């Protein structure tokens with residue numbers, strides 16, 4: 144079965160409360176990553192209709208702090224499905240609901256693996272990108288997968304054909 148990228152869309156909204164912040168009154172990075180993990184896992188489950196586990200989290204840059212009392216918006220969507228794993232892209236914004244403005248906080252890629260009832264990786268639906276943005280993310284996903292598998296010790300650099308093609312014509 145092939146599912147559209149848009150079918151996996153998850154939008155999560157949270158309010159930054161005192162217990163979520165550091166001594167500067169900014170949202171803690173770890174709390175944000177926790178919310179992102181949940182939003183991305185839900186997007187992955189919408190795509191594969193199975194329980195999932197987080198296999199890896201790519202680097203996250205915290206561009207702009209999100210202040211106490213602000214709102215956090217997380218948008219998560221599956222970019223590409225492989226055999227049992229899928230990459231989820233997220234955009235995160237902060238919002239001052241009183242002054243009524245929104246600002247970009249960060250973006251990230253998480254990878255999830257679908258599990259069968261025995262807790263083993265299972266095959267998943269293919270994914271079809273539709274919009275230009277979805278197609279761009281879909282195309283880059285193979286390269287990003289090879290980078291994270293090399294870093295995770297699951298792939299030899301010499302086997303990363305998609306990455307090598309960037310440098311060797």
Ligand SMILES: CCCCCCCCCCCCCCCC(=O)SCCNC(=O)CCNC(=O)[C@H](O)C(C)(C)COP(=O)(O)OP(=O)(O)OC[C@H]1O[C@@H](n2cnc3c(N)ncnc32)[C@H](O)[C@@H]1OP(=O)(O)O
Nearest residue numbers: 184194195196197198199225226227228254256264291295
């Ligand atoms: C009772 C029912 C209730 C239902 C209700 C549902 C409730 C559900 C709620 C969910 C909401 C919360 C969601 C939070 C989710 C967590 O936080 S889960 C906790 C943190 N994560 C973990 O504990 C995962 C621990 N790791 C593992 O279990 C295993 O290493 C993995 C990830 C399953 C991989 O297993 P493995 O035996 O190494 O498998 P292997 O055949 O080598 O690879 C399988 C796939 O993993 C990929 N992979 C392996 N390592 C990596 C890596 N480092 N980077 C990227 N991909 C990798 C491979 O590329 C491969 O992909 P495909 O080529 O098949 O597409």
